[in-house]
Amino acid sequence: MASQVDGADTMQKSFQSVSDNFGGTLEDPLPFYRQKMAEGPVMKGDILEVLGVPPIFGNARGRPVYTLFRHADIGAVLRDQDTYTSGLIGEGLGSFMGTFMLTAMDGAYHRRMRSLLQPCFMPAVLKEWRESLIEPVVRDEYVGPLLAKGKADLIADIGLGFPVRVIYAILGFPDDPKGMEVFATMALKILSGPKRDPEAAKQARIEALQASQALHDHVLPLVAQRRADGSIGNDLIGRLLRSEYEGEKLTDEQVTDFVRMLLPAAAETTTRTFGSLMLLLLERPELLARVRADRKLIGKAIDEAVRYEPVATFKARETARDVEIAGTFIPKGSIVSMVIQTANRDPAVFENPDEFDIDRPNRPHFGFGYGVHMCIGLFVAKAEIEAAVNAIFDMLPNIRLDPDRPSPRIKGVGLRGPEAVHVVWDAA
Numbered sequence: 001m002a003s004q005v006d007g008a009d010t011m012q013k014s015f016q017s018v019s020d021n022f023g024g025t026l027e028d029p030l031p032f033y034r035q036k037m038a039e040g041p042v043m044k045g046d047i048l049e050v051l052g053v054p055p056i057f058g059n060a061r062g063r064p065v066y067t068l069f070r071h072a073d074i075g076a077v078l079r080d081q082d083t084y085t086s087g088l089i090g091e092g093l094g095s096f097m098g099t100f101m102l103t104a105m106d107g108a109y110h111r112r113m114r115s116l117l118q119p120c121f122m123p124a125v126l127k128e129w130r131e132s133l134i135e136p137v138v139r140d141e142y143v144g145p146l147l148a149k150g151k152a153d154l155i156a157d158i159g160l161g162f163p164v165r166v167i168y169a170i171l172g173f174p175d176d177p178k179g180m181e182v183f184a185t186m187a188l189k190i191l192s193g194p195k196r197d198p199e200a201a202k203q204a205r206i207e208a209l210q211a212s213q214a215l216h217d218h219v220l221p222l223v224a225q226r227r228a229d230g231s232i233g234n235d236l237i238g239r240l241l242r243s244e245y246e247g248e249k250l251t252d253e254q255v256t257d258f259v260r261m262l263l264p265a266a267a268e269t270t271t272r273t274f275g276s277l278m279l280l281l282l283e284r285p286e287l288l289a290r291v292r293a294d295r296k297l298i299g300k301a302i303d304e305a306v307r308y309e310p311v312a313t314f315k316a317r318e319t320a321r322d323v324e325i326a327g328t329f330i331p332k333g334s335i336v337s338m339v340i341q342t343a344n345r346d347p348a349v350f351e352n353p354d355e356f357d358i359d360r361p362n363r364p365h366f367g368f369g370y371g372v373h374m375c376i377g378l379f380v381a382k383a384e385i386e387a388a389v390n391a392i393f394d395m396l397p398n399i400r401l402d403p404d405r406p407s408p409r410i411k412g413v414g415l416r417g418p419e420a421v422h423v424v425w426d427a428a
């Protein structure tokens with residue numbers, strides 16, 4: 001697989017390309033959304049198209065698109081998976097990732113497959129991975145080597161690598177740094193697949209499909225070998241191979257496809273969330289000091305960062321019947337596109353919604369999704385980010401934003417996060 005990636009094709013370049021692809025035409029689209037919301041809670045049309053971002057559902061293919069903004073309306077859609085289905089996701093991003101794509105499954109099939117996969121991600125499993133794998137990887141391989149430098153870019157030097165490295169280790173893949181980088185680059189190429197411009201889309205589609213096939217061809221023999229070796233081990237592949245629900249087990253192809261969708265789902269999202277959280281804390285030195293002194297607050301800070309600056313800014317569903325939302329008639333077969341940023345900052349649910357407040361009462365937000373498709377890797381993501389923040393607090397004394405660099409900003413329409421977070425600390 002390594003031969004398919006030339007030297008310059010680094011993870012960072014691919015990360016930048018994903019940022020450019022989903023960046024859109026506004027750095028901070030929230031004021032624009034609010035302007036649209038003032039015209040009514042349901043907008044006829046696709047706001048992503050207005051902002052130049054490729055939709056996760058692919059081409060609307062003549063189906064009408066409606067955009068929702070309010071917490072109550074979006075919550076009702078995400079709770080009702082029979083009326084608002086997810087299959088359309090398989091036409092967009094999912095079309096690059098084989099047929100076993102959890103986010104694109106509906107109804108009883110999704111329930112069965114989720115029941116097979118869910119036990120592999122429960123907190124007890126996480127506890128084991130956290131101590132034996134996540135914490136040492138983040139501490140020894142990412143934060144530790146930086147100590148003497150006194151400065152770093154938290155994205156390029158830590159955030160880009162550790163989520164991929166952790167997933168690679170959790171999967172139980174052989175320790176092979178080059179293989180891992182290639183693996184990650186492929187995953188980012190898949191994410192660059194959807195494009196607005198039809199000409200760019202053709203080329204990107206070819207590259208995304210090649211990357212996806214290469215990932216599949218890399219993973220399938222490893223999975224088959226693990227089964228041949230007796231499906232043992234407490235890593236994710238071992239657990240997936242042994243998992244059983246109502247007499248059904250996953251095939252090698254299904255495990256391979258799941259692994260292939262895992263990297264795009266797990267890496268990019270964790271990188272950007274880690275970056276946004278660190279930036280939100282670094283911009284508030286008093287809060288940073290409070291969280292550093294009381295590490296139990298890291299979990300709350302992660303949750304609030306995912307509410308305040310969700311990386312996955314949109315959800316999409318298709319109507320399985322005629323519906324009415326907030327007085328607007330929406331025919332069967334329409335696409336409902338949901339703006340997570342406005343829902344997560346809806347004043348009807350969150351007091352002072354534009355404040356980053358880790359002490360706010362616990363109310364459901366949609367940064368990790370909601371309903372049956374809620375993020376299955378939630379505990380993995382939280383454990384990884386917590387491990388990274390802890391290692392940074394323990395090992396990089398007096399960490400602060402680098403005064404010689406421009407202030408970092410959280411930006412983007414389709415995916416949000418900072419592109420770089422340059423920091424300095426008191427090196428020994």
Ligand code: HEM
Pocket residue numbers: 086102103104114262265266267269270273306311312315316366367368369370372373374375376377378380381
């Ligand atoms: C901070 C990091 C993360 C964020 C913000 C995030 C966000 C989300 C969101 C919003 C969804 C819902 C999609 C929908 O409703 O259509 C989702 C689903 C999913 N996530 Fe995550 N995710 C993160 C990390 C991870 C990690 C680390 C993993 C795996 C280890 C993972 C695996 C998945 C999978 C497999 C689904 C599909 C679940 C289903 O459709 O039933 N995610 N994630």
